[in-house]
Structure formats: C-alpha cells, structure tokens
Amino acid sequence: MLKNKANLYKQFTHGRILIDIAESVLKCIQPDQLIKKAVQLKRNVLTVQGDAYNLSNYKNIYVVGAGKASYGMAVALHELLGSRITAGYINVPAVPKKKIGSIIVNKASHPYPNASGVRGANNIVELVQTATSDDLVICLMSGGGSSLLPLPIQGITLQEKASLTERLMKRSADIFELNAVRKHISAIKGGRLAEAAAPATVVSLIMSDVLGDALDVIASGPTVMDSSARADALEVLERYKVGSKKIKKIISEHETPKRLDSKQVHNYIVGNNHIALEEISYAAKQHKLNPLLLTSTIRGEAKDVAQVLTSIAQEVYDHNRPVKKPAIIIAGGETTVTVLGNGSGGRNQELVLAAVPLLNKRMTILSLATDGVDGVTPTPVAGAIADGGVAEQCVVDGINYHEYLYSNNSYHCLQQLGCLLYTGPTGTNVGDIIMLLVR
Amino acid sequence: MLKNKANLYKQFTHGRILIDIAESVLKCIQPDQLIKKAVQLKRNVLTVQGDAYNLSNYKNIYVVGAGKASYGMAVALHELLGSRITAGYINVPAVPKKKIGSIIVNKASHPYPNASGVRGANNIVELVQTATSDDLVICLMSGGGSSLLPLPIQGITLQEKASLTERLMKRSADIFELNAVRKHISAIKGGRLAEAAAPATVVSLIMSDVLGDALDVIASGPTVMDSSARADALEVLERYKVGSKKIKKIISEHETPKRLDSKQVHNYIVGNNHIALEEISYAAKQHKLNPLLLTSTIRGEAKDVAQVLTSIAQEVYDHNRPVKKPAIIIAGGETTVTVLGNGSGGRNQELVLAAVPLLNKRMTILSLATDGVDGVTPTPVAGAIADGGVAEQCVVDGINYHEYLYSNNSYHCLQQLGCLLYTGPTGTNVGDIIMLLVR
Numbered sequence: 001m002l003k004n005k006a007n008l009y010k011q012f013t014h015g016r017i018l019i020d021i022a023e024s025v026l027k028c029i030q031p032d033q034l035i036k037k038a039v040q041l042k043r044n045v046l047t048v049q050g051d052a053y054n055l056s057n058y059k060n061i062y063v064v065g066a067g068k069a070s071y072g073m074a075v076a077l078h079e080l081l082g083s084r085i086t087a088g089y090i091n092v093p094a095v096p097k098k099k100i101g102s103i104i105v106n107k108a109s110h111p112y113p114n115a116s117g118v119r120g121a122n123n124i125v126e127l128v129q130t131a132t133s134d135d136l137v138i139c140l141m142s143g144g145g146s147s148l149l150p151l152p153i154q155g156i157t158l159q160e161k162a163s164l165t166e167r168l169m170k171r172s173a174d175i176f177e178l179n180a181v182r183k184h185i186s187a188i189k190g191g192r193l194a195e196a197a198a199p200a201t202v203v204s205l206i207m208s209d210v211l212g213d214a215l216d217v218i219a220s221g222p223t224v225m226d227s228s229a230r231a232d233a234l235e236v237l238e239r240y241k242v243g244s245k246k247i248k249k250i251i252s253e254h255e256t257p258k259r260l261d262s263k264q265v266h267n268y269i270v271g272n273n274h275i276a277l278e279e280i281s282y283a284a285k286q287h288k289l290n291p292l293l294l295t296s297t298i299r300g301e302a303k304d305v306a307q308v309l310t311s312i313a314q315e316v317y318d319h320n321r322p323v324k325k326p327a328i329i330i331a332g333g334e335t336t337v338t339v340l341g342n343g344s345g346g347r348n349q350e351l352v353l354a355a356v357p358l359l360n361k362r363m364t365i366l367s368l369a370t371d372g373v374d375g376v377t378p379t380p381v382a383g384a385i386a387d388g389g390v391a392e393q394c395v396v397d398g399i400n401y402h403e404y405l406y407s408n409n410s411y412h413c414l415q416q417l418g419c420l421l422y423t424g425p426t427g428t429n430v431g432d433i434i435m436l437l438v439r
Numbered sequence: 440m441l442k443n444k445a446n447l448y449k450q451f452t453h454g455r456i457l458i459d460i461a462e463s464v465l466k467c468i469q470p471d472q473l474i475k476k477a478v479q480l481k482r483n484v485l486t487v488q489g490d491a492y493n494l495s496n497y498k499n500i501y502v503v504g505a506g507k508a509s510y511g512m513a514v515a516l517h518e519l520l521g522s523r524i525t526a527g528y529i530n531v532p533a534v535p536k537k538k539i540g541s542i543i544v545n546k547a548s549h550p551y552p553n554a555s556g557v558r559g560a561n562n563i564v565e566l567v568q569t570a571t572s573d574d575l576v577i578c579l580m581s582g583g584g585s586s587l588l589p590l591p592i593q594g595i596t597l598q599e600k601a602s603l604t605e606r607l608m609k610r611s612a613d614i615f616e617l618n619a620v621r622k623h624i625s626a627i628k629g630g631r632l633a634e635a636a637a638p639a640t641v642v643s644l645i646m647s648d649v650l651g652d653a654l655d656v657i658a659s660g661p662t663v664m665d666s667s668a669r670a671d672a673l674e675v676l677e678r679y680k681v682g683s684k685k686i687k688k689i690i691s692e693h694e695t696p697k698r699l700d701s702k703q704v705h706n707y708i709v710g711n712n713h714i715a716l717e718e719i720s721y722a723a724k725q726h727k728l729n730p731l732l733l734t735s736t737i738r739g740e741a742k743d744v745a746q747v748l749t750s751i752a753q754e755v756y757d758h759n760r761p762v763k764k765p766a767i768i769i770a771g772g773e774t775t776v777t778v779l780g781n782g783s784g785g786r787n788q789e790l791v792l793a794a795v796p797l798l799n800k801r802m803t804i805l806s807l808a809t810d811g812v813d814g815v816t817p818t819p820v821a822g823a824i825a826d827g828g829v830a831e832q833c834v835v836d837g838i839n840y841h842e843y844l845y846s847n848n849s850y851h852c853l854q855q856l857g858c859l860l861y862t863g864p865t866g867t868n869v870g871d872i873i874m875l876l877v878r
Contacts, residue, residue, distance in 0.1 A: 212753070292761055293760055294754065294761060295750040295754040296754065297753050299747070300744070300745075303739075304740045305747055306739075307738045307739035308734075308739050308747045308748075311650075311738055311739075311772065312733050312734045314651070315732075315733065315734040315735065319713075
C-alpha cells in the first residue's frame with residue numbers, strides 16, 4: 001500500500017517495523033475485511049453482529065450509502081448478496097466501476113459538496129421512499145459522507161450550504177459544531193434518510209472516523225437520531241459569526257427527527273479507530289514489542305500532542321515505564337492544526353515534524369491518516385515518519401525545521417527529508433493512527 | 440498544607456482522595472525530608488547518596504545556596520552539621536529567620552532579580568573564594584535560583600540583565616534558551632560558582648524543577664559545567680530579536696567554564712519531579728487505585744495537554760486500558776501557556792479549566808505547582824481541581840468557561856467555581872504534578 005516503501009525502508013532502518021505494521025493495519029481495516037467480519041449470510045439469513053435478518057421476509061433489498069469507504073463496503077456486500085439486491089445507489093469520491101451489480105456508483109465531492117453529490121443524494125432519497133414495510137434498506141455509511149451526501153433543505157442552495165460549511169471549517173469549528181449546522185439545513189442528514197425509508201427496515205453499516213464513534217456525527221448520521229437541536233445549530237452560527245438571516249430563519253423552522261422507531265432502524269459500527277489500534281497492538285506483540293495502547297480518542301493541537309507523546313516515550317526510554325522497552329506507544333483519533341502560516345501540510349505531518357527535535361536515536365514516530373489523505377497538500381500524502389536521525393540530518397542539510405513548523409509548512413520540510421508516506425486514497429477511513437517506537 | 444481543604448472536601452466528594460494525595464505528596468517533597476533521605480552523618484563521615492566525605496579532612500565547611508527550597512534545605516543541613524558549619528549565606532524568596540546557625544539568610548527576588556539578590560550573590564562568591572583545598576563548600580541549589588542569585592558580569596547592570604530576561608520571557612523563550620543567555624552574562628552561573636570555590640571540595644545538593652533534571656539548567660547551574668556556548672546565547676538573542684550591541688559584544692568575549700575538576704566538584708540531585716510522582720503512585724496503590732505513571736517530563740500547551748490526558752482517561756473509563764479502573768493517571772513536568780488574552784491564571788489552572796468540558800461524572804483532575812505558585816495571579820494559587828460536575832455547575836450558574844479559557848482567565852473562572860487550591864508558598868519546588876482519577 002505504501003508507494004515509497006523501498007525508500008522508507010532504506011532511510012528508516014530502525015523504524016522499519018512501523019512501516020510494516022502501518023501496511024498490515026491498512027489491509028486489516030479495508031472495508032471488505034470489516035464487512036466480512038461484521039456481516040454473514042447463511043441459509044438466507046443475514047447476520048449482522050449477532051442480529052439475524054431473515055431475507056425471506058423481505059421483497060426488495062435496497063443498498064444506499066455515502067463516504068470514503070462506502071465503495072469497498074458495497075463491493076463486499078454485493079459479493080455476499082449478489083442479485084438479491086434489487087437496486088442501489090452510492091455517493092463516493094472515486095469511481096473504479098460505475099456499477100457494482102445493481103448498485104449505481106456516483107462520483108461526488110469531498111471535502112466540499114458539489115451538484116453531482118446533490119443529484120445522487122436526491123436519487124438515494126427517491127429510491128428509499130419507494131421502499132415499503134416488506135423491504136430492507138441497507139445503508140453503507142462512512143467518513144466523508146457529510147460532504148459526499150449533500151441535500152440542502154428547501155430554500156437553501158448548495159452554494160449557500162457549501163460556503164457556510166467552508167467558512168465554519170476555516171474558523172476551525174469542530175466536527176460536532178459543523179454537523180449540528182449541516183444537519184439542520186439538510187434534507188437527508190440527522191436521521192432524515194431513515195425517516196424517508198420508513199416503514200422499511202433499515203440496517204445501517206457504519207464505519208466510524210469520529211472520536212468516540214458518536215453515531216449521529218459519522219457522515220452526519222443520516223439514519224441516526226440527531227442529538228443536536230436547532231438551538232445548537234443557531235448557537236454555532238452565533239459563535240462563529242456566520243450565516244445569513246434567511247439561513248437562521250430556515251433552521252429555526254426545521255427540527256431534525258427526535259424519534260426513530262428502534263424496531264425499524266438498526267445502526268451497526270463495523271469499523272472504527274479501535275479496531276486499527278488493536279491490530280497495531282497485536283502486531284507489536286507478534287514482533288516482541290510491548291504495546292501501550294493509550295487512547296483511540298486523542299485530540300488537541302498536533303504539535304502539542306507530539307510533545308506529550310514524546311514525553312511519554314522519554315519515560316519509557318529512561319525508566320521502562322509505563323511500559324518496558326522495546327515498546328510501541330499507540331494512539332489514534334484526530335488532532336487539530338491551528339493554521340497561522342501559509343504553508344502546506346496536514347495534522348499527521350505536523351505532529352511528526354513537531355516530534356523531530358524531541359526524538360532520540362532509539363525512537364521512531366509514524367503518524368498517518370487511514371484514508372491516505374492528510375490535510376490539504378499539493379500531492380496527497382497519508383502522513384509521515386521520523387526518527388532521531390532526522391534532526392541531525394536537518395543540521396547537516398541546513399534545514400530549519402522550526403521555521404517550517406511555525407509556518408504550518410510540514411509538507412515541504414518532510415518532503416526534503418524523505419519522511420512522507422504516500423499511499424494514495426486507501427478506500428477506508430477510521431481516523432488517524434500514531435505509533436511511537438522506543439527501543 | 441491546603442488552606443481551603445474543608446471547602447474542597449465538601450465540593451469534591453468523589454475526588455477527595457486526590458486532595459489527600461496532593462497533601463501527602465507536598466509533605467514528602469519538603470526539602471528537609473529530601474535532605475534527610477539523601478544525606479547522612481555518622482562518626483564524622485558525611486554520606487551523600489552513597490559517596491563518603493570524611494569531615495576530619497576539612498578545616499572549614501561553608502554552606503551557600505539559592506532557590507525556592509534552599510531555606511528548608513539549609514535548616515535540614517544545619518540540623519545535621521550544626522556548629523561544624525563555619526559560615527554560610529543563602530539567597531531565598533522568603534525569610535522566616537535571618538540566621539540558621541551561622542548561615543545568613545538573605546531575601547532576594549523572584550521571578551525578576553533585584554539589588555538585594557546581587558548583594559547576596561556577591562557575598563556568596565566572596566565567601567567561597569576564601570575557601571582553600573582544605574575546605575568543603577556545600578551548595579544548596581533549587582528552582583528559582585536563576586533569578587534569586589543574580590550577579591551580572593562586569594559591564595552589564597542588573598537593570599540591563601533583568602530587562603533582557605523579562606523580554607525573553609515575554610517572548611516565550613523556554614528555560615534552556617533563557618539560561619543560555621543568563622549564564623553568559625553572569626559572574627556566578629554556568630559553573631562559575633564552582634570555579635570561584637576552587638580548590639575547595641564542592642558538594643552541590645540540587646533540587647530539580649526542570650524537565651529531565653538537566654543539571655546545568657537548574658538554577659542556571661552555578662556548580663555545573665555549562666553545556667551551552669556563547670554562540671548559543673547569541674543565537675537566542677538573534678531569534679527573539681533582543682539584546683543591545685554592548686551585551687552581544689560582552690557575551691562574545693566571555694565563555695562559561697568548559698571544564699570542571701570532577702574530583703573537586705560533586706553534584707547530587709536530592710529531589711525531583713520523579714520522586715513526587717512515585718509518591719503519588721505509592722499512595723494510589725495504598726488506596727487500591729491503579730496508578731498509570733505516564734511521564735515526569737510532560738510539556739506542551741496546557742489546554743492541549745488537558746485534551747490528551749482526558750482522552751487517555753476516556754480510554755480507561757470506556758475500555759479499562761491502558762490501566763484498569765479505578766485508576767489514577769499521573770503526570771508531571773511543566774506545561775506552557777501561550778498568552779493571548781489579558782486574564783489571570785497559570786499553567787495548572789488553565790489545564791484544569793480546559794479539562795472541565797471533557798470530564799465525565801467518574802473523573803476528577805487535580806493539577807498543581809509544587810512550589811504553591813501557579814503563574815501570576817492576584818492571589819497566589821497552587822493549582823486547581825475539577826470533576827464532571829463542574830461543567831454542569833457552569834451551565835446552572837451561567838458561566839461560559841470557553842470564554843474564560845480563550846482569554847487566559849482561568850483564575851477568575853475557577854475561583855467562582857470553588858476549584859482553586861490554596862497552599863501559599865510551599866518551600867519546595869519540583870515542578871508541576873497532575874493527577875486524573877477515573878473511577
């Protein structure tokens with residue numbers, strides 16, 4: 001999966017194990033692997049994490065979805081159900097094939113929604129509206145679904161919705177704030193897709209890229225009861241000083257569904273950051289390294305998170321605690337970057353660059369976005385790796401990493417140093433993973 | 440030690456244990472306790488961490504020192520050696536008694552040096568200069584010593600030195616940068632005190648408040664070979680755009696000692712952050728709580744450190760890892776605060792306030808400066824405590840903690856909420872300690 005593995009192998013001889021583990025984890029969290037683990041079909045009974053759905057009870061099976069991992073999920077589901085799928089429609093960022101059996105694959109846009117996304121979302125709503133109480137609607141939701149499945153509420157244009165989202169993102173609104181607003185100007189998010197599918201049975205298979213797996217946040221929760229109210233959405237607009245009078249009026253008039261029939265709608269997390277971290281932990285043990293799985297909900301400014309993680313690494317190195325050497329400190333989640341400069345980079349790259357001066361010769365750090373896209377960079381970069389030798393290399397090459405860090409230009413610094421990880425879009429998305437090896 | 444213990448006990452019923460542990464730790468890290476552990480006298484032989492000094496070999500014993508904990512260290516040493524001490528002189532921030540036996544106690548100033556500090560430093564240098572190869576000079580060094588022991592190099596006034604230090608601090612120069620400069624414009628720091636005492640034997644008892652216990656950083660290392668060179672000092676001035684031509688010229692002409700006789704000079708760490716964390720760990724076990732001692736070198740922006748620590752607490756709460764509930768997550772070191780607003784507060788208060796919205800009902804956080812002085816506040820505050828109930832209390836009382844946090848006004852927010860810890864100056868100083876209880 002790593003396109004530049006040979007070069008990385010050459011440069012990071014001490015940290016090779018992290019490169020190997022990163023690759024094996026990316027394989028384990030591919031949507032087809034996760035769907036196979038969560039969903040089985042036996043004698044016409046579909047079992048989803050222990051719950052049985054007898055397919056004899058359903059006339060039609062519809063498959064809909066949106067997100068960065070939803071293409072792979074659809075492929076796996078089609079392998080399982082094949083021609084039993086009556087019809088389907090998914091909105092995804094890349095389209096290897098235009099149809100997966102009877103499932104139509106539509107190219108939509110991320111992180112900013114486009115008109116094709118709206119057409120697809122419309123088709124999805126129309127499709128599930130045809131479903132009756134004799135039908136089964138399977139939703140395949142994953143991270144990125146918020147922008148890949150746009151359907152502005154009547155009275156608001158996509159342009160208005162998109163520019164509102166963009167302004168909130170630029171003001172560093174977090175995912176919870178962003179979604180509270182998006183759901184209240186959407187005709188499909190915040191449980192409205194499940195509402196449209198009623199009275200059909202809805203089985204939603206969800207891959208989480210959200211801290212703590214808050215169901216109503218992932219892809220803005222099209223099949224999940226919204227825990228935010230219109231008052232919350234209005235408060236966010238107030239806090240960040242965005243949103244026209246018209247938008248505020250529309251929000252104040254539309255509340256998301258506050259009740260969904262638990263016999264009709266069933267949500268399942270089939271993949272999340274935890275699973276990735278557990279795979280790392282398992283792989284570490286296989287390689288006789290002691291894993292310290294710290295948290296799957298890491299958050300905070302990337303460069304400060306780097307300081308904390310390396311301080312723990314220092315404790316391991318100096319005192320063999322809280323875990324004995326050789327060890328891998330493991331964390332996952334999503335850090336943030338407060339953009340002050342005008343450089344290029346991403347959360348994971350900035351975290352690694354901030355760690356550079358804090359690593360000694362026995363430490364290697366690797367941080368990557370499991371979707372393969374770490375922030376907005378000229379070339380898509382998944383993340384980065386660095387060891388204690390990188391700071392020395394900077395001195396030799398006359399590279400002032402502090403300056404790059406302060407101008408949020410981690411990409412151009414790490415590129416020169418050969419520290420970037422290239423995967424291309426991975427087709428999966430369970431947030432970021434961070435590994436810190438201490439030998 | 441906690442002046443408002445009764446109130447804290449009432450308010451934080453779930454977190455009482457943290458209040459108890461904080462108190463017991465503050466007792467354990469008192470200078471007299473630490474000196475007694477490190478130094479023993481038996482049959483005229485002084486043993487310091489295993490090294491023996493036969494006092495019969497020495498004509499005179501001189502005791503000098505500076506720092507927030509040096510008064511207590513002098514008391515303990517005087518208890519041990521009594522009239523064997525020929526003479527002594529220490530510079531400290533508070534003067535309970537003007538003489539400890541033959542040791543003169545001089546009030547100097549922190550964090551900005553003053554003229555009394557200079558007089559004391561002069562006296563100290565003159566005293567040790569009288570020592571011969573038959574004499575023993577015992578130095579008692581602790582955090583705060585940098586500003587409590589000022590002796591500008593010839594050609595620079597205290598005012599010039601002080602304003603340079605102040606400007607560097609305001610520009611957020613770190614302790615390493617600050618000391619590289621201070622040592623190169625000092626006639627006593629960076630090993631120059633040991634140089635002045637030669638050829639006498641020097642035994643330096645050091646209490647560390649510095650991350651990683653870098654000997655040459657604590658109190659700017661008066662008895663320790665300086666690892667920074669004049670070029671480093673000049674680079675710092677360049678980086679922060681401070682320092683006159685005259686100062687730069689003087690620095691470029693004076694190098695700190697780059698060699699000290701290891702037979703003559705002996706440095707011992709008698710107390711540090713580690714010891715405090717180990718005491719917490721021990722106390723936790725006594726109370727049947729599982730300790731997770733993360734690191735004694737924690738660093739980074741206070742509010743981001745709060746995010747990382749609470750994310751680990753969340754993992755403990757949700758998944759019983761990396762340690763089983765009930766647990767105390769333990770960390771020590773020194774975080775930083777980038778001041779953007781004009782409120783009052785300190786590192787520890789800001790860390791606790793940032794944690795408030797991230798705590799659930801089973802979590803309590805306590806963070807304090809072991810010297811009892813957390814940043815610059817109207818009243819000296821040691822730190823703060825908060826649990827999952829505090830965020831709810833904010834809602835009830837209409838307190839917008841976000842606003843207080845963004846204006847660096849943690850003091851005024853936590854004061855209203857009854858979350859502040861008052862100890863007054865504790866007479867010791869081993870950096871900050873953070874405890875996060877998860878039940």
